[in-house]
Amino acid sequence: xxxxxxxxxxxxxxxxxxxxxxxxxxxxxxxxxxxxxxxxxxxxxxxxxxxxxxxxxxxxxxxxxxxxxxxxxxxxxxxxxxxxxxxxxxxxxxxxxxxxxxxxxxxxxxxxxxxxxxxxxxxxxxxxxxxxxxxxxxxxxxxxxxxxxxxxxxxxxxxxxxxxxxxxxxxxxxxxxxxxxxxxxxxxxxxxxxxxxxxxxxxxxxxxxxxxxxxxxxxxxxxxxxxxxxxxxxxxxxxxxxxxxxxxxxxxxxxxxxxxxxxxxxxxxxxxxxxxxxxxxxxxxxxxxxxxxxxxxxxxxxxxxxxxxxxxxxxxxxxxxxxxxxxxxxxxxxxxxxxxxxxxxxxxxxxxxxxxxxxxxxxxxxxxxxxxxxxxxxxxxxxxxxxxxxxxxxxxxxxxxxxxxxxxxxxxxxxxxxxxxxxxxxxxxxxxxxxxxxxxxxxxxxxxxxxxxxxxxxxxxxxxxxxxxxxxxxxxxxxxxxxxxxxxxxxxxxxxxxxxxxxxxxxxxxxxxxxxxxxxxxxxxxxxxxxxxxxxxxxxxxxxxxxxxxxxxxxxxxxxxxxxxxxxxxxxxxxxxxxxxxxxxxxxxxxxxxxxxxxxxxxxxxxxxxxxxxxxxxxxxxxxxxxxxxxxxxxxxxxxxxxxxxxxxxxxxxxx
Numbered sequence: 001x002x003x004x005x006x007x008x009x010x011x012x013x014x015x016x017x018x019x020x021x022x023x024x025x026x027x028x029x030x031x032x033x034x035x036x037x038x039x040x041x042x043x044x045x046x047x048x049x050x051x052x053x054x055x056x057x058x059x060x061x062x063x064x065x066x067x068x069x070x071x072x073x074x075x076x077x078x079x080x081x082x083x084x085x086x087x088x089x090x091x092x093x094x095x096x097x098x099x100x101x102x103x104x105x106x107x108x109x110x111x112x113x114x115x116x117x118x119x120x121x122x123x124x125x126x127x128x129x130x131x132x133x134x135x136x137x138x139x140x141x142x143x144x145x146x147x148x149x150x151x152x153x154x155x156x157x158x159x160x161x162x163x164x165x166x167x168x169x170x171x172x173x174x175x176x177x178x179x180x181x182x183x184x185x186x187x188x189x190x191x192x193x194x195x196x197x198x199x200x201x202x203x204x205x206x207x208x209x210x211x212x213x214x215x216x217x218x219x220x221x222x223x224x225x226x227x228x229x230x231x232x233x234x235x236x237x238x239x240x241x242x243x244x245x246x247x248x249x250x251x252x253x254x255x256x257x258x259x260x261x262x263x264x265x266x267x268x269x270x271x272x273x274x275x276x277x278x279x280x281x282x283x284x285x286x287x288x289x290x291x292x293x294x295x296x297x298x299x300x301x302x303x304x305x306x307x308x309x310x311x312x313x314x315x316x317x318x319x320x321x322x323x324x325x326x327x328x329x330x331x332x333x334x335x336x337x338x339x340x341x342x343x344x345x346x347x348x349x350x351x352x353x354x355x356x357x358x359x360x361x362x363x364x365x366x367x368x369x370x371x372x373x374x375x376x377x378x379x380x381x382x383x384x385x386x387x388x389x390x391x392x393x394x395x396x397x398x399x400x401x402x403x404x405x406x407x408x409x410x411x412x413x414x415x416x417x418x419x420x421x422x423x424x425x426x427x428x429x430x431x432x433x434x435x436x437x438x439x440x441x442x443x444x445x446x447x448x449x450x451x452x453x454x455x456x457x458x459x460x461x462x463x464x465x466x467x468x469x470x471x472x473x474x475x476x477x478x479x480x481x482x483x484x485x486x487x488x489x490x491x492x493x494x495x496x497x498x499x500x501x502x503x504x505x506x507x508x509x510x511x512x513x514x515x516x517x518x519x520x521x522x523x524x525x526x527x528x529x530x531x532x533x534x535x536x537x538x539x540x541x542x543x544x545x546x547x548x549x550x551x552x553x554x555x556x557x558x559x560x561x562x563x564x565x566x567x568x569x570x571x572x573x574x575x576x577x578x579x580x581x582x583x584x585x586x587x588x589x590x591x592x593x594x595x596x597x598x599x600x601x602x603x604x605x606x607x608x609x610x611x612x613x614x615x616x617x618x619x620x621x622x623x624x625x626x627x628x629x630x631x632x633x634x635x636x637x638x639x640x641x642x643x644x645x646x647x648x649x650x651x652x653x654x655x656x
C-alpha cells in the first residue's frame with residue numbers, strides 16, 4: 001500500500017494552456033480486494049475570462065486575476081481508478097457531489113457506507129469496479145458544511161474597484177425543537193455569507209405562502225459566526241426568514257467550470273505521470289451522474305452551456321440527472337447559495353423551480369421569455385445523451401411534470417431524440433428501507449428500494465454512449481394516456497384515517513429583480529410572485545399505486561400502496577404539512593376478515609395471491625420481464641426475489 005504527499009506540476013506546455021494547472025497529491029492507496037487505487041488530491045485550476053466558454057460565469061470579470069490575466073481557483077479531488085489502465089472500460093463515471101458527499105457507491109454498488117471509500121466493504125457488491133469504471137469526484141460548492149471528508153470548491157470572491165461587493169441575501173429555516181439561535185447557512189450547517197452590517201429583517205409565518213409577521217428588531221440580533229439569536233426562541237414548525245445585506249459574493253459559477261475542466265482534462269489531456277498514468281490514453285468517454293441538488297446542478301450545467309470546454313470540445317458524453325424534478329438552482333448568480341433547494345415545506349422561492357423546464361425551447365406566455373435547457377448545447381453541438389429519472393415524490397414535491405408538459409399543463413412535450421425520461425413508480429426521494437418506520441410522519445415511510453433500476457439504467461447509459469445501443473424506452477406519465485392528471489382528478493382510494501396532501505409543490509414565476517436573468521444579480525428578496533405553472537401528478541390504480549413508469553416488482557405485485565408523499569404528524573410542529581422527500585406505505589390487510597374489519601377498500605393479500613408460492617411466482621415473472629427490457633440487471637433478479645420474500649414474511653408473519 002502506497003501513501004504520499006507531493007505537488008505535481010504538469011508539463012510546461014500543458015501548464016500554459018490547460019485549465020487544470022497542477023495537482024497536489026495528498027494520498028494514494030491501493031483498494032484491498034480490487035485491482036484499483038484511490039487518489040486523494042487537490043486540483044488547481046485557472047480560466048481565461050476572455051474565452052467565450054467562460055463568459056457565462058457570473059461575475060467572472062470581477063474576479064481577481066493572476067499575472068497572465070487568468071482567474072485561479074482550486075477544488076478537492078477524489079479518484080478511484082484501475083491500477084492497470086488497460087483493464088478499465090474506458091468510461092469516467094463522474095458524480096456531482098451532493099453537499100460535498102459521495103453517494104454513487106450506495107446507489108450503484110448497494111454499499112451501506114462509501115462516503116469516503118477505503119475498504120472493500122465501502123464498494124458494496126463491487127459492481128462499479130467489476131465493470132471497469134473510473135470513478136471521479138471534485139468539489140464544486142464553496143459553502144458545504146465543515147467535515148473531514150467533504151469535497152469543497154475554493155473560489156475567490158468578486159470585488160468591484162477593489163472594494164467588497166454587497167447585496168441582499170435571504171436565509172430561511174424551520175426548527176424541529178424550540179431553540180434560541182440558528183445559522184444563516186442552509187439547514188443550519190452550511191457556511192453563510194457574512195453580513196456587511198447590522199441591518200436586517202426577521203419575519204415568521206405559518207405556511208410557505210402565508211402572510212409574514214415581522215419580529216421587532218429589538219427582540220433578536222445577528223451574532224458572530226453568521227448566527228441569528230432570538231431569546232424568546234424559534235418555535236417548531238414555523239418558517240423564519242432573515243433578509244440581510246451580505247458581503248463578498250463567491251464566484252459560484254467556477255464550480256461548474258471546475259467540473260467541466262477536470263473532465264476535459266481526463267478525456268483529452270491527462271498528465272501521463274502520476275494522476276492517471278497511461279489511463280488518459282484509454283479513457284474514451286465520460287458520464288455525469290447527480291442526485292437531487294446534484295441532478296439540478298447538471299440541468300443548470302447544460303442550461304448555462306458548460307458542456308463545451310475552452311477548446312470547444314464536448315465534455316460529458318452522457319448526463320444523468322436523478323430526482324432533480326423540474327429544478328435548476330443557485331449555481332451561477334451573485335450571492336448564490338448552492339445548497340438551497342425547493343420543497344413543499346422547505347426553502348421557499350429560491351431560484352430552483354424556475355423556467356425553463358424542458359430540454360426543447362418553449363415561450364412563456366406570461367413573460368415572453370423563450371428558453372430551453374439544451375439551447376446552448378445545441379448551438380455549440382455538444383448535446384450529450386441524457387437520462388432524467390424521478391420518483392413519485394418529485395411529481396408532488398419538485399414540479400417534475402414540467403419537464404415533459406407544455407407550460408399551460410394541457411399537453412405533452414416529446415423528449416428530445418437523445419433524452420430519456422423515466423418515472424420510478426411508487427418511489428420517494430431516496431431509496432426506501434424495509435421495514436418501514438414512522439419518523440415524525442403520519443404514515444409509514446415508503447420502503448421502495450429503487451437502486452436495482454439504477455444499476456440497469458447505468459448499464460444502458462454506458463452502452464448508449466460507448467456502442468450507440470439504444471437504451472430502454474422512456475416511461476413516464478403522460479397527459480394523452482390519462483396517467484398524468486391535476487391533483488383534483490387523482491383517483492386515490494379512500495383509506496380510513498388517511499389524509500391526502502391539499503396541494504403539490506408550486507413552481508412560481510418569481511421576480512428577483514429586473515436584471516436577474518441578464519446579470520445574475522438579485523435585487524429583490526424575497527421575490528414577488530406571479531402566476532404559478534400548473535403541476536400534474538401521476539394517476540393511480542384502485543390500490544393507489546401509479547400506473548406509469550418503471551414499476552419494480554414490489555409495485556407490479558404489491559403488498560400495499562406506495563406514494564411519493566407523507567405528512568408531518570405534528571410532533572415537531574406544522575401538523576399536516578409535507579415531510580419533505582419522504583413517501584408513504586399503506587400495507588394491505590392480510591386477510592379478507594381483517595380488510596372488512598378495517599373498512600379497507602383494497603383487496604387483502606390473501607385475496608390477491610392465495611399463497612406465498614403464487615406471490616413469489618408473480619414477483620419472479622415481473623423481475624425477469626424488467627431485466628429483459630433493460631430496466632434492471634439480470635444478475636439482480638435473485639436479489640429482487642429475496643427482497644420480496646422478506647417483505648411477504650414480515651407482513652404476513654411479523655418476521656424481519
